[in-house]
Amino acid sequence: MLGKLIKYDFKALAKNMFPIYALMIALTFACSLMIRFNLERSFVFGIAMFAWVVSMSSSFAITIWMTVMRFYHGLLKNEGYLSFALPVKTATHILAKAFNALIWAVVEVIALGICALIFAFTVAPLRDLMEAFKYFFTIDADFYLMLLQMALLGALELLAGDCLFFAAFSIAHLFDRHQKLIAGVFVVLMFILRGFLFPPRFSMEFGPGSEFVLLHPLLFIIPLALTIVYSLVTWYILDKKLNLQ
């Protein structure tokens, strides 16, 4: 059932997200071409460049927001009547939404990667690219280990963030009105609380230092613990207090 839920959630978002990524990639290609042919001074380039920067910088926020909205509309608005009529456990619904968020984050990274490649191959001379390619093989294994840890950390932080929004909207759905506002206030409060309990300074001390190839476990444990807590809150509300109006 989990696989089927993820499939339908993915399809639902694909209709919105793929055009956005397509636009982003197209803008990258257009800008790269103009740079390649030295058209940087044209008015069109200015507009294209602006649109490109906006699309690149907002795409991550859009991806997260869309996966959160998939949770909200798919479970807590009219479509929730259908979702909760399916013979599926509440926990499976929540898991599906979390996986969906992760999958789209990966798609986003792939889209950004494609943009980077397009840009590099269009703008840079082939000789420079070959040099860069060779360079990758000379990098020390520690670099890749760090990269792996950063990716894991990013995924965990993303999950924690998504689950915070899930919990926020679940709590907000218990109220009859102003659900988005209530959810927003809750998210901000939780961010402040987190900043208070685990100040960023604390993270820095254990951060990637010159001698540490391994990041401090707390960096992983905190978002993992938050993910679990937020998921449990969400599960409790959806399973025991569901209130679709």
Add this chain to the structure above:
Amino acid sequence: MEWKFLDDIPIYLQIIERIKVDIVSGRYASGDKLPAVRDLATEAGVNPNTVQRAFQELERQGLVQSERTSGRYVSIDDEKKKELQRDLSQDCIRKLFEDLRNLGMDDQMIKDAVGKWEE
């Protein structure tokens, strides 16, 4: 065929009446198959159990026979058909008299009026 039901008479009785009229008028001949319960219920917009009840009553009265697998068939000989016609016509006449008495006519007046009636 449109189905219209009166509010004050149980629907299964109205269905029985309707099928009896169909038998007497020859719309259903002996040996004809009656529609399936679900089909008739859908057509008439009524509960299938209501149709079932009507069919059972018709069976009990010996007008319909059910074959376990193939459905229900009208089963009536000429004599029984006459009897049924008489029963149904009695109902019509009774109703006619009731209505005309309501208009203030006495039985003799009604009989005279019916005798002189030309359509």
Add this chain to the structure above:
Amino acid sequence: METLVCEGLCKDYGSIKALNHVDLSLSEGKIVGLLGPNGSGKTTLIKMASRLLVPSAGKITICGEVPSEKTKAIVSYLPDRNVLPEYMNCDELVQMYQDFFSDFESGRAYEMLGSLDIDPKMPLRKMSKGTREKVQLILTMSRRAKLYLLDEPIAGVDPAARDYILRTIISNYDENATVLISTHLIADVENVLDEAIFLKEGRIILHENADELKEKTGKSIDEYFREVFAC
């Protein structure tokens, strides 16, 4: 066998008692009317049977089981609003029902969609409200469920659509199943009912066989309802 049983079922919204100690037992093979004015608790009862709401007190069971993902597999629920995702078309929806409900028969769904000339490739967002309602009903009735919960299936539709809806229900429900139809339009459904339940301010004030009720009161259910609920 009992398909739906409620024992002392209550649901409060703050200080408002939407349902107040409801005891109810529905047996299989029956079409039951859940009749009451707006706000009498019809939707609340149906939502608790489909586990969209959790009871404040008391118990509700479906074929002996407390509502869960198990009962959802045997309950076919038609909500009182359009809930199908508008970005999907009928082909995708049929596939989805097929994927999730083992008792769904896509052949029947396509037959009904075809008889209404609905293009299975047209997204729901391009359909009229009435057509979307019919699609939702077709999907609901294409399942071989044990319990059908139909919340206001004929509210706000024209007479032709109303006839279509009632006929679709009659010709499709599984004969061993129970059909619970909630409505405030009694005249339109009364010929279809085996049993009638009157719900008033969260309490059941009557639960009787429809024919017996008519014979006992000498009135149509609609007339009797108006008498009971006269203000």
